[in-house]
Amino acid sequence: MSETSSSRTDGGRLRGVLAPVLTPFHADLSPDARRLARFCRWLLDHGCAALAPFGTSSEANSLSLGERESLLEAILEEGVPADRLLPGTGACALTDAVRLTAQAVRRGCAGVLMLPPFYYKAVSEDGFFRFFAEVIERVGDARLKIYLYHFPPVAHVGFALKLVERLLQAYPRTVVGMKDSSGDLAHTKSMLDAFAGAGFDVFVGSERFLLGGMRMGAAGCISATANVNAGAIDRLYQAWKSPEAERLQAEVDAARGAVEKVPLIPGLKAIVAHHAADPGWITVRPPLVDLTPAQRDTLLGDLAALKFEMPGLRG
Amino acid sequence: MSETSSSRTDGGRLRGVLAPVLTPFHADLSPDARRLARFCRWLLDHGCAALAPFGTSSEANSLSLGERESLLEAILEEGVPADRLLPGTGACALTDAVRLTAQAVRRGCAGVLMLPPFYYKAVSEDGFFRFFAEVIERVGDARLKIYLYHFPPVAHVGFALKLVERLLQAYPRTVVGMKDSSGDLAHTKSMLDAFAGAGFDVFVGSERFLLGGMRMGAAGCISATANVNAGAIDRLYQAWKSPEAERLQAEVDAARGAVEKVPLIPGLKAIVAHHAADPGWITVRPPLVDLTPAQRDTLLGDLAALKFEMPGLRG
Numbered sequence: 001m002s003e004t005s006s007s008r009t010d011g012g013r014l015r016g017v018l019a020p021v022l023t024p025f026h027a028d029l030s031p032d033a034r035r036l037a038r039f040c041r042w043l044l045d046h047g048c049a050a051l052a053p054f055g056t057s058s059e060a061n062s063l064s065l066g067e068r069e070s071l072l073e074a075i076l077e078e079g080v081p082a083d084r085l086l087p088g089t090g091a092c093a094l095t096d097a098v099r100l101t102a103q104a105v106r107r108g109c110a111g112v113l114m115l116p117p118f119y120y121k122a123v124s125e126d127g128f129f130r131f132f133a134e135v136i137e138r139v140g141d142a143r144l145k146i147y148l149y150h151f152p153p154v155a156h157v158g159f160a161l162k163l164v165e166r167l168l169q170a171y172p173r174t175v176v177g178m179k180d181s182s183g184d185l186a187h188t189k190s191m192l193d194a195f196a197g198a199g200f201d202v203f204v205g206s207e208r209f210l211l212g213g214m215r216m217g218a219a220g221c222i223s224a225t226a227n228v229n230a231g232a233i234d235r236l237y238q239a240w241k242s243p244e245a246e247r248l249q250a251e252v253d254a255a256r257g258a259v260e261k262v263p264l265i266p267g268l269k270a271i272v273a274h275h276a277a278d279p280g281w282i283t284v285r286p287p288l289v290d291l292t293p294a295q296r297d298t299l300l301g302d303l304a305a306l307k308f309e310m311p312g313l314r315g
Numbered sequence: 316m317s318e319t320s321s322s323r324t325d326g327g328r329l330r331g332v333l334a335p336v337l338t339p340f341h342a343d344l345s346p347d348a349r350r351l352a353r354f355c356r357w358l359l360d361h362g363c364a365a366l367a368p369f370g371t372s373s374e375a376n377s378l379s380l381g382e383r384e385s386l387l388e389a390i391l392e393e394g395v396p397a398d399r400l401l402p403g404t405g406a407c408a409l410t411d412a413v414r415l416t417a418q419a420v421r422r423g424c425a426g427v428l429m430l431p432p433f434y435y436k437a438v439s440e441d442g443f444f445r446f447f448a449e450v451i452e453r454v455g456d457a458r459l460k461i462y463l464y465h466f467p468p469v470a471h472v473g474f475a476l477k478l479v480e481r482l483l484q485a486y487p488r489t490v491v492g493m494k495d496s497s498g499d500l501a502h503t504k505s506m507l508d509a510f511a512g513a514g515f516d517v518f519v520g521s522e523r524f525l526l527g528g529m530r531m532g533a534a535g536c537i538s539a540t541a542n543v544n545a546g547a548i549d550r551l552y553q554a555w556k557s558p559e560a561e562r563l564q565a566e567v568d569a570a571r572g573a574v575e576k577v578p579l580i581p582g583l584k585a586i587v588a589h590h591a592a593d594p595g596w597i598t599v600r601p602p603l604v605d606l607t608p609a610q611r612d613t614l615l616g617d618l619a620a621l622k623f624e625m626p627g628l629r630g
Contacts, residue, residue, distance in 0.1 A: 061407040061434035092376040117602045119376035127602035134601055287432045287442035
């Protein structure tokens with residue numbers, strides 16, 4: 001979609017709708033790089049300004065370091081453009097985060113999306129600062145652009161205002177934005193109020209907050225459901241100032257609502273499997289589990305009632 | 316200590332006091348295998364029946380897979396006996412957990428201590444069961460002995476009674492015990508009541524619960540503070556039926572209380588650094604941070620007042 005291409009950057013900055021790309025697996029639970037690359041291309045052609053592989057919806061933390069590295073290499077070799085990639089490179093282990101981040105920079109990715117190290121829970125601001133400072137210093141590359149991935153409902157740790165402030169002061173050209181998956185627009189507003197003036201871009205973590213976020217100055221959204229509904233979400237993104245915006249928001253909310261009735265990641269995979277006519281897509285890695293047949297039927301039925309489609313995915 | 320050696324197994328089962336061994340780092344934050352091996356030997360000579368390297372106190376989740384594999388190889392090469400090792404091999408990624416667990420079995424370790432995959436929080440019992448089943452099937456070795464590491468305060472996921480029951484039913488010779496770090500003796504009791512009869516061994520996760528746990532039928536304790544106080548904890552373990560037990564419990568509680576006033580892992584490292592006269596021991600990996608000088612002074616002062624010692628650690 002040409003309007004997506006034209007809107008995807010703004011002075012080199014990411015803008016618009018990004019999908020944390022689902023990771024397809026073979027029957028033996030090994031990642032399927034070719035299927036992933038094909039899906040990446042489809043997403044870029046159907047509403048995604050860029051892609052955030054290796055996010056929560058990608059089951060990235062269910063992948064080993066080597067699997068993540070190999071998958072990134074593979075999708076680049078298959079022609080997915082690096083300058084439209086924002087891979088997740090956060091990890092509990094400093095050495096893993098450094099290695100993944102260095103690879104992304106070396107391969108020309110637009111930026112990286114970093115979870116904080118999420119095992120220890122009683123970590124001080126100093127500890128998180130030191131972790132990110134070490135990553136930045138060790139990668140040691142002026143091209144590095146970090147987007148902080150704030151997701152307290154799952155990570156149980158996050159980025160307090162003061163921590164973001166310290167990171168921005170120390171690394172103003174490197175720490176450039178946030179994915180705010182707090183599920184709280186007041187939090188998004190606090191980040192924008194404090195840091196948007198310094199060029200810090202905030203993406204909301206669900207399209208439910210896209211219109212509200214855009215009105216506050218957000219840069220777009222990085223949302224799990226962009227894996228299946230990026231076209232409609234992008235139409236909302238493009239038209240957020242128009243009289244159609246509320247209606248477009250209601251439309252994407254309806255689809256999101258149907259998906260949220262079931263576990264999110266297996267739900268999204270079931271949708272892709274159905275619309276791609278490719279049952280292999282349903283496979284998730286443990287500890288996640290597939291939908292039950294009843295969950296799947298409800299989900300697909302609800303979406304059919306909304307005339308939901310994924311054009312061109314099949315074949 | 317001869318009584319430790321004699322008490323460490325009971326028909327091949329682990330018993331007594333285990334330390335989740337602290338991981339020493341070089342100044343560049345790389346793990347120091349030789350210092351680790353030396354410390355392992357000291358612990359085995361000073362109260363530890365066995366060792367649980369790569370636990371929470373070991374900063375294991377701050378280490379990469381390769382670092383964990385190399386460290387285990389290194390301490391074995393340095394003469395730490397495999398049959399007294401219970402390495403942590405849990406991981407968020409199935410492939411990592413399989414690889415670490417297979418290494419431990421191949422190298423003859425007494426067992427493995429496994430955290431559940433801890434990134435996703437809304438995981439079903441089926442999902443955890445499937446994860447452990449995959450690990451067990453893929454390792455595919457009758458020598459494998461898994462101890463489940465139940466630690467909801469940090470992992471935010473854990474092992475419900477029903478999940479343990481399913482695992483025991485499916486893999487009765489493989490799933491053999493638990494480290495219960497719930498901090499709740501009622502939970503320990505529920506596990507013992509349900510499964511001790513089937514030969515399931517429960518270790519309490521802190522020596523605070525050792526006497527209470529032993530009276531319920533626990534197998535011992537696997538405790539962070541065993542890194543510095545295993546001798547006294549083992550005296551309590553040996554004498555739990557004696558009239559001295561309450562006094563010995565109070566003594567280990569007093570030391571534990573001093574350590575708990577500061578962040579636990581950097582606190583334990585500061586104690587080892589002091590008693591080994593080896594300042595390099597204080598280094599922690601981000602996101603953890605060193606104690607402040609004031610915290611360190613308070614900690615060492617409190618312990619000195621308790622006449623706390625680590626005999627033979629220096630040099």
